[in-house]
Amino acid sequence: xxxxxxxxxxxxxxxxxxxxxxxxxxxxxxxxxxxxxxxxxxxxxxxxxxxxxxxxxxxxxxxxxxxxxxxxxxxxxxxxxxxxxxxxxxxxxxxxxxxxxxxxxxxxxxxxxxxxxxxxxxxxxxxxxxxxxxxxxxxxxxxxxxxxxxxxxxxxxxxxxxxxxxxxxxxxxxxxxxxxxxxxxxxxxxxxxxxxxxxxxxxxxxxxxxxxxxxxxxxxxxxxxxxxxxxxxxxxxxxxxxxxxxxxxxxxxxxxxxxxxxxxxxxxxxxxxxxxxxxxxxxx
Amino acid sequence: xxxxxxxxxxxxxxxxxxxxxxxxxxxxxxxxxxxxxxxxxxxxxxxxxxxxxxxxxxxxxxxxxxxxxxxxxxxxxxxxxxxxxxxxxxxxxxxxxxxxxxxxxxxxxxxxxxxxxxxxxxxxxxxxxxxxxxxxxxxxxxxxxxxxxxxxxxxxxxxxxxxxxxxxxxxxxxxxxxxxxxxxxxxxxxxxxxxxxxxxxxxxxxxxxxxxxxxxxxxxxxxxxxxxxxxxxxxxxxxxxxxxxxxxxxxxxxxxxxxxxxxxxxxxxxxxxxxxxxxxxxxx
Numbered sequence: 019x020x021x022x023x024x025x026x027x028x029x030x031x032x033x034x035x036x037x038x039x040x041x042x043x044x045x046x047x048x049x050x051x052x053x054x055x056x057x058x059x060x061x062x063x064x065x066x067x068x069x070x071x072x073x074x075x076x077x078x079x080x081x082x083x084x085x086x087x088x089x090x091x092x093x094x095x096x097x098x099x100x101x102x103x104x105x106x107x108x109x110x111x112x113x114x115x116x117x118x119x120x121x122x123x124x125x126x127x128x129x130x131x132x133x134x135x136x137x138x139x140x141x142x143x144x145x146x147x148x149x150x151x152x153x154x155x156x157x158x159x160x161x162x163x164x165x166x167x168x169x170x171x172x173x174x175x176x177x178x179x180x181x182x183x184x185x186x187x188x189x190x191x192x193x194x195x196x197x198x199x200x201x202x203x204x205x206x207x208x209x210x211x212x213x214x215x216x217x218x219x220x221x222x223x224x225x226x227x228x229x230x231x232x233x234x235x236x237x238x239x240x241x242x243x244x245x246x247x248x249x250x251x252x253x254x255x256x257x258x259x260x261x262x263x264x265x266x267x268x269x270x271x272x273x274x275x276x277x278x279x280x281x282x283x284x285x286x287x288x289x290x291x292x293x294x295x296x297x298x299x300x301x302x
Numbered sequence: 303x304x305x306x307x308x309x310x311x312x313x314x315x316x317x318x319x320x321x322x323x324x325x326x327x328x329x330x331x332x333x334x335x336x337x338x339x340x341x342x343x344x345x346x347x348x349x350x351x352x353x354x355x356x357x358x359x360x361x362x363x364x365x366x367x368x369x370x371x372x373x374x375x376x377x378x379x380x381x382x383x384x385x386x387x388x389x390x391x392x393x394x395x396x397x398x399x400x401x402x403x404x405x406x407x408x409x410x411x412x413x414x415x416x417x418x419x420x421x422x423x424x425x426x427x428x429x430x431x432x433x434x435x436x437x438x439x440x441x442x443x444x445x446x447x448x449x450x451x452x453x454x455x456x457x458x459x460x461x462x463x464x465x466x467x468x469x470x471x472x473x474x475x476x477x478x479x480x481x482x483x484x485x486x487x488x489x490x491x492x493x494x495x496x497x498x499x500x501x502x503x504x505x506x507x508x509x510x511x512x513x514x515x516x517x518x519x520x521x522x523x524x525x526x527x528x529x530x531x532x533x534x535x536x537x538x539x540x541x542x543x544x545x546x547x548x549x550x551x552x553x554x555x556x557x558x559x560x561x562x563x564x565x566x567x568x569x570x571x572x573x574x575x576x577x578x579x580x581x582x583x584x585x586x
Contacts, residue, residue, distance in 0.1 A: 045348065047447070049445050049447070051445075056409075056410050057408045057409050057410055058408065058409030059409075059560065060560075061408060062530060062558060062559060062560075063430075063432050063434055063458055063460070064329065064425075064460065064528065064529040064530025064531065065408075065425050065529055065530075066425065066430040066432040066458075066460055066529065067415050067416070067419075067421075067423075067424030067425040067426075067428055067430045067460070067529065068413040068414065068415045068421040068424040068425050069408070069410060069413065069414075069415075069425075070410070070412075070413070070414045071432045071433055073364075073432075073433035073434075073435070073436045073455075074364065074365075074367075074368065074431075074432065074433050076361070076436070077360070077361040077362075077364035077365045077433065077436070077455075078361075078364075078365040078368075080357075080358065080361035080362075080365075081358075081361045081362040081364075081365035081366070082365075083358075084358065084362075124341045124342065124345060124349075124353070125340075125341050125342030125343075126340050126341055126353060126354070126485060126486075127484060127485055127486070127487065128354075128484060128485040129352040129353065129354070129485060130352065130353075130354045130483060130485045131351050131352045131353075132351070135351075137351075137352040139351075140351030140352040141348075141349050141350065141351040141352050141353075142351075144351055146347075146350040146351045147358075148347050148350040148355045148357075148358065148449055149355055149357035149358050149361065149438070149439065149450070149453075150347055150357075150439050150440050150445070150446060150447060150448050150449070150450070151357070151438065151439035151440035151441050151446065151448075151450065152357045152360070152361070152436055152437065152438045152439060152441075152450075152453060153436065153437055153438075153441040154433070154435065154436045154437075155433065155434050155435035155436060155456070156434050156435035156456060157435045157436075157437040157441070160493065161333050161335075161434070161456060161458075161493035161494055162434060162435065162456075163331070163333070163434060163458055163530075164434050164435075165432055165434070166433070166434070166435065166436075169433075169436060171357075171361075172439070172440060172445060172446075174347055174350075174445075174447055176347070176348065176350055176351070199414060200411060200412060201410060201411055201412040201413060201414045202410075202411070203411065209444065209445035210445055244348065245348040245349055245350065245351065246346060246348025246349075246447075247348065274346060275346060276343065276344075276346075
């Protein structure tokens with residue numbers, strides 16, 4: 019029923035304000051929740067000692083999900099990962115990404131992550147596993163001496179080509195079940211799956227977009243990948259057999275989805291011009 | 303200003319309904335809270351990879367607090383522990399404690415804890431470390447893709463003779479600070495300290511209490527320790543230079559501090575009689 023030659027999406031950011039940018043790919047995602055339950059209700063912690071505390075057990079499982087080199091410790095997690103080509107790594111390294119400035123901007127004392135990769139690489143071309151939320155027992159101010167009846171964690175993994183969200187989901191479940199002590203009960207909930215996506219480097223629209231951006235912004239184009247996910251990209255590919263071009267014009271510190279989200283009007287206007295030019299080239 | 307010969311406290315439970323019981327000691331407690339903070343606000347988890355996730359870091363620290371033999375993994379934690387004498391272990395082993403029934407009562411599939419000790423021992427004569435609460439990031443229903451700005455855990459350690467709550471508190475702090483990655487900030491909060499307590503085995507009131515209990519209940523007395531804490535016992539000892547006798551008459555499954563807390567009237571009445579008899583013997 020639906021048909022198209024190609025897709026243009028503006029949902030990404032510039033590498034820097036005023037610097038025209040093509041986002042060449044996005045990470046996929048596999049979002050899970052683990053819930054461990056022990057005693058049928060919270061117990062007085064004076065009974066502690068022989069009881070497997072669901073929150074302690076949860077911490078042990080979550081801790082086991084990374085190794086000492088910062089890699090995700092799930093058997094087979096990296097099995098299908100395609101490392102970025104050397105040219106892409108060089109291109110990314112040549113962009114003036116200021117780690118110190120980024121650390122100050124987000125307020126962290128330093129960076130960590132998988133050994134052997136730069137900060138810019140870690141946040142876009144490498145897969146991750148992050149706790150998005152963790153809960154259990156007494157969570158308000160002050161102290162309460164209980165052994166929680168249950169505890170849980172929401173965890174998301176960002177995926178890169180050629181990881182498959184369903185495959186990773188299965189491997190995650192197997193690892194969790196193997197590591198869960200038999201003295202607590204474990205439930206795993208699936209929240210979301212999305213595949214990673216890359217615009218094919220030989221896509222004809224890519225060349226036209228690069229030319230349009232260069233003309234509208236008056237400078238050379240940066241090529242980066244986005245660390246986030248756009249689930250619709252792989253759906254478009256599958257359903258429409260069409261590829262997507264990602265031209266976004268947001269400021270890199272626009273606070274997307276957050277308070278004080280903002281956009282630079284100059285870049286919005288240049289972006290609009292680039293899109294008009296792109297349409298002309300595609301029609302030609 | 304205050305002065306007394308001895309102290310009688312009824313705040314403990316019977317070993318079994320109808321079974322007269324002397325509680326010979328209580329565990330101490332050291333209650334702490336760890337708060338790790340990273341980014342100045344929650345970040346989109348699409349930025350994940352180079353950022354030390356406070357919830358992941360917290361899980362790793364909490365997991366590190368036990369070793370693979372179920373012992374508390376804080377340097378020096380067991381340094382001053384006095385193991386219970388062989389006679390006390392034998393006495394405890396001779397009491398008909400039904401582990402299977404206890405597991406069903408509290409609803410757990412099985413037990414764990416420090417290797418080499420029974421369930422009855424683990425919950426009374428051995429020290430513990432339990433998470434009482436853990437929190438961070440998105441804790442409501444469903445999914446939210448964030449890297450939490452912070453995460454925390456409330457942890458309490460139950461202490462046995464001759465551990466010292468202040469000494470354990472210091473050792474805990476040192477271990478946490480040594481294990482906290484430098485890419486997050488760590489705050490440690492003190493919630494509560496209380497010392498373990500043992501009634502001296504040669505306390506003259508102990509003999510009188512045993513006799514009074516035996517007469518009022520018509521059967522031999524059980525001697526157990528309580529896994530919980532009574533901070534006032536060591537305060538009494540320090541301030542009044544007096545020892546305490548612990549004669550409680552609660553049902554072992556009375557749901558103390560919980561919903562449907564209950565007491566058996568028959569044991570309350572026998573207990574009242576035992577206390578009256580004890581007063582008589584002490585006066586004599």
